[in-house]
Amino acid sequence: MNTPISRQDAVRQAATDALPAALADLGDLVRIPSIAFPGFDPAEVRRSAEAVAALVRGTDLFDDVRIADAAIPGTDERGMPAVLATRAARNGRPTILLYAHHDVQPVGDESLWESPPFEPTVRDGRLYGRGAADDKAGVMAHVAALRALRDAVGDDFDLGVALFIEGEEEAGSRSFAQFLHDHADALRADVIVVADSGNWDARTPALTVSLRGNARFTLRVRTLAHASHSGMFGGAVPDAMMATVKLLATLWDDTGAVAVAGLAQRDAETPEYTEETLRDEAGLPAGVSPIGGDSILSRIWNKPSITVTGIDAPSVVNASNTLSPEISVVISTRVAPGQAASEAYEAVAAHLRAHAPFGADLEFTDVDFGDGFLVDTSGWAVAAAREALAAGYGVEPVDIGVGGSIPFIADLVTEFPAAQILVTGVEDPHARAHSPNESLHLDTFRHAILAEALLLESLDARSHGGA
Known part of the structure; x- marks a missing residue:
């Protein structure tokens, strides 16, 4: 006589069984150079959207x-192009919106890659390729969590599901707010899962x-009417150049x-994080000191930072005895x-104007804003997510801040x-992510699929509003 297994155990087994197909499908997606930046072929982004839509249709759930x-x-x-899929909730169940993006960063200097960026390659327990982690794994x-839920409980579950797979996140999500407005009824949900962040480490969810916000702009510094000897x-x-x-x-x-x-800073406690860990994770070599003061994670999560990410100036190969x-x-x-x-931005711009040397003329263009985000951790969905992460990874999750920005979350709010x-x-x-030799830790991927499948199962068992 066979003893019936619980729904959660069935989900666990289905999530394990779903991994090989998920990895194969991920590899197929990585092979598509879906770069949404100007100057790259938009047909590849369209091809990526079509591939994702085919995978979503293949679940037979929407x-x-x-x-x-x-x-x-x-x-x-x-x-x-984005992929939008909807499944109506039934019998008082909540609706969950699942977000990720299928576009990727440019590869940069291809000579720095140890294997071709758009040919998925497994080495030492990691899958290498552009987008393998950010965010085609998301x-x-x-997709794999939905497949596991379907295989475990059948395709007539009551949970409402909306799926939004964006196609231009890396390029700035310029149409994101308009897309939300245009499709508000289809996307409206009780819970939104944004699968575009990270974990504490490869084992700990x-x-x-x-999230920190971002203010980005181009600054032109001009001191001469023309170049001179x-x-x-x-x-x-x-x-x-000297003035700059x-x-x-x-x-x-x-x-x-x-x-x-x-520029403000947030006062909040941070977990223990050593300089040794920073050096390992950031690639900071011995002899180069970390910057700033206070705890390391406070500097990364709760304080502002300023980075010069690009410069237009005479190159070394074109250097001449000229005043720029x-x-x-x-x-x-x-x-x-x-x-x-x-x-x-206003604070930084005011500082630059006040400190412009020699009366240099300053011009500010291409200004772009993205607000930060603070989660209300008191909600029932946060508790459900923590429980699912603990069950999926076998390790209690950690609440983290992220020094990077996901500006579109403010649009969701x-x-x-x-x-x-x-x-x-x-x-x-x-x-x-964003660097040469981007990769996905395969065990982390396996645990992430299981955790999300368990979250979906728990929400399917929940009446609307979390009661």
């Missing part, structure tokens, strides 16, 4: 699956409860901490959770203020 886009406000353009975690006029005429170097140096104090008045008339730089300010990105938002992910600190 009432409607479509590829859609939205207008980019203030332009005549439309955003990149896409497949959703995390729930992201705070550096021997004839150097020493009397300020060139734009002197100006940028005022943004930090001698410890490397931000020295801009008006103008230099442009891209400045990225990470903003402490709780401060508006626009307020932080604006459009769906009643929803409980859970920020999870499949990355570990060695995933190297």
Whole structure:
């Protein structure tokens, strides 16, 4: 006589069985160079959306699956294609919205990759390839968890599910808010899971409860009407490179901490995190000191930082004995959770204007804002997520902050203020998202699928509103 197994045990078995197909499908997605940046082939992003839509249709769980886009406000353009799928809730069950994105970062210098960036390669328990972690693994975690729920409890479960797989997150989500507005009824949910963050380490799951915001802009520094001979006029005429170097140096104090008045910081406790761990995870070599003060995680999670992420200047190969008339730089300010990105930008811009050397002319363009995020951890969905993560990984989850930004979460809060938002992910600190040799830890992926499948099962057993 066979003893019936519980629904949760059935989900566990189904999630284990779902892993090989999920990895194969992930590999197929990684092979598509779905880069949504200008200058790259948008047909590849369309091909990626079609591949994701086919996987979603293959679950046979949704009432409607479509590829859609939205207008980019203030332009005549439309955003990149996203996949939108919906399944109506029944019998008083809640609805969950599952988010991930199928576009990826450019590969950068391909010579730095140990294997081709768009040919998925397994080495030492990791799957290497652009998008293998960020965020095609998030896409497949959703799909595989839904497959596991279907295989364990049947396709007539009562949980409502909306699936939103974006196609331009890495390129700035320019049509995101409009997409939410256009499809608000289809996307409205009690719980939103954003699978685009990371974990404490490869073994320990995390729930992201705070995110820094971002204020990004291009600064042009101009000191001359035209280029001039550096021997004839150097020493009397300020060139734009010297002015730019002197100006940028005022943004930090001698410890490397931000020295801009008006940038806020958040006062919150952080877990223990050693300098040794920082060096290992960030690739900080011996002899190079960390910057700033206070605890390391407080610097990363709760304080602002400023990074010069790009510069237009004469290259080394094209260097000549010339005084440069103008230099442009891209400045990225990470903003402490709780401060508006626009307020932080005004503080940085005011600082730069006040410290412009030699009367240099400053021009600010391409200004872009993304507000930070703080999770209300008192909701029933947070408790359900923690329980599912603990069961899926076999380790109690850690609440973490993230120094990076996911600006579109502020749009989710604006459009769906009643929803409980859970920020999870499949990355570990060695995933190297956005960098050469991006990779996914395969055991982390396995645990992430199981944890999400268990969360879906628990919500399917819950009456609407969490009672």
